[in-house]
Amino acid sequence: MEIPNDVTRRTLLRSAALGTIALASHVDNAFGQRVSGPPNLVFIMADDLGYADVSCYGRPDVSTPNIDGLAAKGVRFLQAYANSAVCSATRTALITGRYQYRLPIGLEEPLSVSRNVGLPPDQPTLPSLLKKGGYGTTLLGKWHLGVLPKFGPLQSGYDHFYGFRGGAVDYYTHRGTDQKEDLWDDDVEVHQMDYLTDMLGSRAVDVVDGYAKSGRPFLISLHFNAPHWPWEAPGDEAESNRLRSTNLRDFDGGTQKTYQRMIQAMDLQIGRVLEALEARGLAENTIVIFTSDNGGERFADTWPFTGRKTELLEGGLRIPAIVSWPARIPQGRTTDQVAISMDWMPTLLAAAGITPDPAFQPDGINLLPMLAQNAAPVERKLFWRYKANAQRAARDGDYKYLKILGNTFLFNVVDDPMERANLKERHSDVYSRIVAEWHEWNATMLPEIDASSTSNFTGDELADHIGTPKTSGKADNPDPPNTPTKPR
Numbered sequence: 001m002e003i004p005n006d007v008t009r010r011t012l013l014r015s016a017a018l019g020t021i022a023l024a025s026h027v028d029n030a031f032g033q034r035v036s037g038p039p040n041l042v043f044i045m046a047d048d049l050g051y052a053d054v055s056c057y058g059r060p061d062v063s064t065p066n067i068d069g070l071a072a073k074g075v076r077f078l079q080a081y082a083n084s085a086v087c088s089a090t091r092t093a094l095i096t097g098r099y100q101y102r103l104p105i106g107l108e109e110p111l112s113v114s115r116n117v118g119l120p121p122d123q124p125t126l127p128s129l130l131k132k133g134g135y136g137t138t139l140l141g142k143w144h145l146g147v148l149p150k151f152g153p154l155q156s157g158y159d160h161f162y163g164f165r166g167g168a169v170d171y172y173t174h175r176g177t178d179q180k181e182d183l184w185d186d187d188v189e190v191h192q193m194d195y196l197t198d199m200l201g202s203r204a205v206d207v208v209d210g211y212a213k214s215g216r217p218f219l220i221s222l223h224f225n226a227p228h229w230p231w232e233a234p235g236d237e238a239e240s241n242r243l244r245s246t247n248l249r250d251f252d253g254g255t256q257k258t259y260q261r262m263i264q265a266m267d268l269q270i271g272r273v274l275e276a277l278e279a280r281g282l283a284e285n286t287i288v289i290f291t292s293d294n295g296g297e298r299f300a301d302t303w304p305f306t307g308r309k310t311e312l313l314e315g316g317l318r319i320p321a322i323v324s325w326p327a328r329i330p331q332g333r334t335t336d337q338v339a340i341s342m343d344w345m346p347t348l349l350a351a352a353g354i355t356p357d358p359a360f361q362p363d364g365i366n367l368l369p370m371l372a373q374n375a376a377p378v379e380r381k382l383f384w385r386y387k388a389n390a391q392r393a394a395r396d397g398d399y400k401y402l403k404i405l406g407n408t409f410l411f412n413v414v415d416d417p418m419e420r421a422n423l424k425e426r427h428s429d430v431y432s433r434i435v436a437e438w439h440e441w442n443a444t445m446l447p448e449i450d451a452s453s454t455s456n457f458t459g460d461e462l463a464d465h466i467g468t469p470k471t472s473g474k475a476d477n478p479d480p481p482n483t484p485t486k487p488r
Contacts, residue, residue: 040286041219047228050296051318066271074324082294083341085316086110090293095125097345097362101445112453118146121155124357126345128157133354141223171232172240177247201269205276212280226266233261259299284327292319304417310456312393337370337377383441388456388471394438401434439480448475
């Protein structure tokens with residue numbers, strides 16, 4: 001085979017490693033245009049967004065034309081899951097491609113300001129592996145995987161960082177739950193006053209422009225804090241002033257209208273980023289992903305599921321997920337492929353023709369065959385645990401095992417997405433098998449510890465949680481079923 005001068009041996013090796021999609025230079029896309037080189041990557045993550053909180057997933061009272069437009073140009077997942085029902089744990093899985101419970105930081109639900117743990121700088125990550133492969137890497141927005149001096153985005157593979165390190169900040173003052181300012185440009189604290197969603201969108205446009213001029217392939221991780229509390233939309237400076245003496249977690253604040261405006265403000269900034277990609281001629285060969293870090297919070301729409309953030313019911317785990325890559329992925333489709341946050345690392349590495357670190361093989365899978373080649377969905381076995389209320393869950397095919405405190409269930413979550421019909425007696429063989437599988441999987445993870453942070457909603461916080469007590473925070477590391485009792 002004759003090799004064109006502008007196709008390097010490295011490009012050919014990347015193409016061979018990918019297998020499912022040709023990445024060699026000068027391949028025609030679906031529009032007859034010539035696309036050259038590895039794709040650019042824009043990963044957009046909302047914070048605490050419910051499964052049905054954007055219009056293309058069914059919310060009737062919110063207008064999200066830019067997110068909807070992204071879905072029209074790509075594939076919308078109908079069975080996408082978060083790795084956890086809270087943010088830090090999911091973000092650990094996302095950046096490593098592995099179950100979060102393999103690392104101490106992954107035991108935090110979520111990471112507390114009092115806990116001096118974080119993502120180890122020597123842990124291979126999506127940005128660090130892409131960086132080694134020649135990509136520029138930038139994180140804009142939320143980090144929440146440990147603080148300086150030991151931990152941070154620049155220590156874990158990002159070239160640049162603009163955003164906040166903790167779990168939440170006020171949208172105007174940018175103060176965290178400890179009332180300290182938490183806004184950074186790389187490792188330097190900065191003091192800027194504006195609505196944070198708008199600030200992140202503006203910086204993202206600037207970063208797109210910079211990478212376009214350099215001609216270097218790039219990863220932009222755009223991790224919004226919206227629509228996470230505090231409940232502040234554009235123009236709500238008075239609410240920001242009211243919360244100055246609180247820890248931001250305002251159970252007396254927020255309305256559906258405020259929440260809707262927060263989502264619409266985020267959609268507007270996503271539209272600006274998509275327009276910048278188009279204007280710079282980058283849209284065709286850029287993979288854009290939009291998703292959430294966990295299920296919805298108190299104002300979220302999680303229909304047709306029950307449960308919410310901090311819970312392993314479907315509403316706490318199911319999330320919107322949309323991916324667009326006009327040069328390779330057919331447009332305007334939905335998929336029933338079961339997916340989870342940790343799948344994005346192997347998927348994006350495969351698209352870039354980069355091999356994962358052999359010592360840290362992903363637990364997630366490469367989704368490209370199902371996305372770009374319309375391959376049949378792959379049946380999955382996925383596992384979760386959550387320390388508050390001793391929650392456990394597993395998805396095996398259409399069935400889901402769920403445990404909350406001493407209550408155990410088996411649901412067919414395809415036929416019964418609200419998790420109402422407990423099938424554990426009718427299908428006791430399936431129930432026993434999945435429980436055994438969960439214990440086998442759990443034995444390969446780090447055990448729960450008393451010291452890690454965990455949280456749950458209680459009856460005095462949310463009226464639909466009547467009788468739910470505050471978690472003890474105690475670890476629960478049960479023996480597998482049928483394990484002989486140890487002598488005392």
